Amino acid sequence: MASRASARTSAAESATAAPAASVPPASVPAAAPAAGPAGSAASAAPGAGAGDVLGAYLHTEAAEFLRSLRVHGESAGSPEAVADAAAAVRQLRRSARRMSGALHTYRTLVDTGWADQLRTELGWLSGTLAREYAYAARLDRLLSALHRLASDGSAIGGGAGGAVGGSTGIGSGGTGGAAVSGAPSAKGGALPVGAARAGALLERQLTLARTRAHSAALQALGSSRFHAVADAVAVLASEAPITPDTDGRPAEEVLPPLAEAAHRRLNEAVDILPLARAEHPYNAEALSRSLAAEVQGDAAWHQVRLLLRLHRYAQEVLLRGTGAAADPDADQRLGPASRALDRHRDAAEAAAAAASAARTPRIAPATAYALGVLHADQRHEVEAARFAFGRLWTARTTETRTTETRTAETRTAETTRRAERGGTR
Amino acid sequence: MASRASARTSAAESATAAPAASVPPASVPAAAPAAGPAGSAASAAPGAGAGDVLGAYLHTEAAEFLRSLRVHGESAGSPEAVADAAAAVRQLRRSARRMSGALHTYRTLVDTGWADQLRTELGWLSGTLAREYAYAARLDRLLSALHRLASDGSAIGGGAGGAVGGSTGIGSGGTGGAAVSGAPSAKGGALPVGAARAGALLERQLTLARTRAHSAALQALGSSRFHAVADAVAVLASEAPITPDTDGRPAEEVLPPLAEAAHRRLNEAVDILPLARAEHPYNAEALSRSLAAEVQGDAAWHQVRLLLRLHRYAQEVLLRGTGAAADPDADQRLGPASRALDRHRDAAEAAAAAASAARTPRIAPATAYALGVLHADQRHEVEAARFAFGRLWTARTTETRTTETRTAETRTAETTRRAERGGTR
Secondary structure, eight states: OHHHHHHHHHHHHHHHHHHHHHSOTTHHHHHTTOSOTTSSOOOOOTTOBHHHHHHHHHHHHHHHHHHHHHHHHHHSSOGGGHHHHHHHHHHHHHHHHHHHHHHHHTGGGBOHHHHHHHHHHHHHHHHHHHHHHHHHHHHHHHHHHHHHHHSOHHHHHTOHHHHHHOOOOGGGHHHHHHHHHHSOOGGGTHHHHHHHHHHHHHHHHHHHHHHHHHHHHHHHHTSHHHHHHHHHHHHHHHOOOBOGGGTTSBHHHHHHHHHHHHHHHHHHHHHTSOHHHHTSSSOOOTTSSOHHHHHHHHHHHHHHHHHHHHHHHHHHHHHHHHSOOSSTTHHHHHHHHHHHHHHHHHHHHHHHHHHHHHTSTTOOHHHHHHHHHHHHHHHHHHHHHHHHHHHHHHHHHOSSOOHHHHHHHHHHHHHOOSOOSSTTO | OHHHHHHHHHHHHHHHHHHHHHSOTTHHHHHTTOSOTTSSOOOOOTTOBHHHHHHHHHHHHHHHHHHHHHHHHHHTTOGGGHHHHHHHHHHHHHHHHHHHHHHHHTGGGBOHHHHHHHHHHHHHHHHHHHHHHHHHHHHHHHHHHHHHHHSOHHHHHTOHHHHHHOOOOGGGHHHHHHHHHHSOOGGGTHHHHHHHHHHHHHHHHHHHHHHHHHHHHHHHHTSHHHHHHHHHHHHHHHOOOBOGGGTTSBHHHHHHHHHHHHHHHHHHHHHTSOHHHHTSSSOOOTTSSOHHHHHHHHHHHHHHHHHHHHHHHHHHHHHHHHSOOSSTTHHHHHHHHHHHHHHHHHHHHHHHHHHHHHTSTTOOHHHHHHHHHHHHHHHHHHHHHHHHHHHHHHHHHOSSOOHHHHHHHHHHHHHOOSOOSSTTO
16 A cells, blocks of 8 residues: 555656646646635626636636645645545546536637547546545445434434434445444344345445545556646646637627527426426335336436536636626525435435445345345435425426425425535535 | 135125024114115214214114125125125225224213223224235235336336326236236346346235135134124114113213314324424435334324224214214315325335345345335335325314415325225225
8 A cells, every 4th residue: 555655646746747847837826826716716807708708717727626636646645634635636526527517618619629628538537536435425325324224213213303414424434334233233123134234245345446446546647648638727727729719709798698508408408307206205206117227217317417517617607707697696596406416316326336236146135135225215315316406496497486485495405315525516 | 725615605604694693684684775884874863862873873884894794705705706705895894993983982882891892803803804805905015016116117118107196906916926027127137037036925925825814714704703793793783782871961962072082182193293204205214214113113103093093983973973073074184194094004014024025035135135125115105105194184284274285285195106995994
């Protein structure tokens, strides 16, 4: 591990060194002290050109990306700074998503070949770095669920509210396994014994996957492909390759139609969702198909998740650049809907992991049984997330926000049982 | 089987012969032509005595009980009349519940020792005859659920509404198994294979239990204990043993306080239910404990189911006797709530059967996995039934029935996914 850690440190060092070398030195330090992208970013004055607005947005996010990369490089080597490294990856992905989203929605304003190439590479880097954290989060989610399923009434009885509201964050993955092993009691029937074994099996499988993902991330950070991405982002931090014929055209004229197109794509994708069914509680939609059909049925929701994100970032560009988004307070209202779809994705992936673990050869029937319960439980979460999204979406699109839908929203907010990992996804 | 069937016929014959012998012959034929208990039953005139009102109710139900017993005896022997026999048992239980309920609520008006004894015996007979049908219904419920879980999207995709609304009745138990075995396809992952095996396992176990219950019912019908119950009901059909000091006191004075006490017991039992949580969809309450805790948590709901039934029958006595129930249109409003709790009980018992099947030694992990999914699915139904009951109950007790709760009721009615077995449970 020591050699691996040092290898990682040097890779990270070279990673942060690379962009610094290829970027005008003044540019990065100027952007780095900015508190955050939502803060006092370099926003264009009203009446600014479309290219300037997009360029400023990309500049801010690129600088943030490079700053996160530097923090990650500094913290990745030391075991004490694991949380810092995780936060840096989260921030890096946050910026990468925004750059990628802006380049997608406002694609016609930039060199499209270059933009598409950068988007692919940003996706690769972001995904590679995130994978180990995703496995950790999945394991934590599954162990928490097993603990909840396997504990007997006496453990939870005292705080009925806590059973729903309380959820361990991503950090407690290590203790979750111990809690599951400690919980089983003989009187609980088949589940507790199987739950302990299922927990151990999942821990083994997901920890292995996590370790592999960690190695892959280290390899990626030392690759020439990585250096090329960092260089490209550094270019973006100094000057975005805006197409010449965009320069000078006012932002108010050029940007809103493009943002509107992103909004329309989102609405079209939502329209084909079975929202009416999703809003009807206990529709058993998420668990009413075979595994293959489950994956198939989830795809439309995952697509909406991505389009909702693109819509949010398109609005961010407008808001930062012109001070007025076409969809006012879009971010504030769409945040909960976005988080519901994040939960949807997490639960769907956790359910798939449980199903995959159940296909391990030679496991005990009790283990398989517990994994079956766990699978159904996570699909139940999928259904709950769809329900939450449906209520939020309907409340949002309904012109007259009646008291009823307000109540529904409050309830749906309560439904957010899982602590969200990072507030600003 | 032939010897068994003939044994049953003779037992049934002697069964129906017994009460006829011990009852004044005029009494039974007089009551038998009555269309149904809810029809133009022998209702006391306004201003009637409390004893007369209770006596008339018991008389009607006892006659109906004896009539059902006769139909059962006539149909039980022939394979063509299986449906008739099932209907007769349903009607017999319906009357037995009403007699037993009336004797419980208005216990102080009759010879209490005799009433308590009769209630015990009615419960025994009703339970013994019903058991084989309960196993058949449970198997049907579980096979339907497995079919729903294991079928791939293409089978259901055409009619999304049908997946929820459509449910096979109790009669399709035989075809359910074939449907499960036919459904699995290779692309569905672990579930379809396991689902087919789980279906076969459940079919084996529950069919065995059903056969045993059938034998036990035949034995019971030939027992002296059965003849004693039939005799006692025949006595009730001629004249209920009302205590002397009740005779002559007006029904309006004596009955409502007793009915009110039944209502109060119901309300007290509902008060300790976690209704606020149940009304919050996707609370994961029903599946958030170990098996032992699940059974424990269900008990309070089962208790409410029984008390709700007692309340309904107490109101029926008032309504038939005095033409005015203390709780107007109680039956109409409480019927859906009652059926929600029936569904709650059925789903809870089905979940327990799945869990029990999973403890069969040497089953394949895939089978155990499917049973785990099935268990969780049925606990999900338990939760849905609690949700439905909670919405109905709150709508009922809310003085101002706002539009919101009306909507909620409509939705909850839609939630009734399972075809109810017999409308008048």
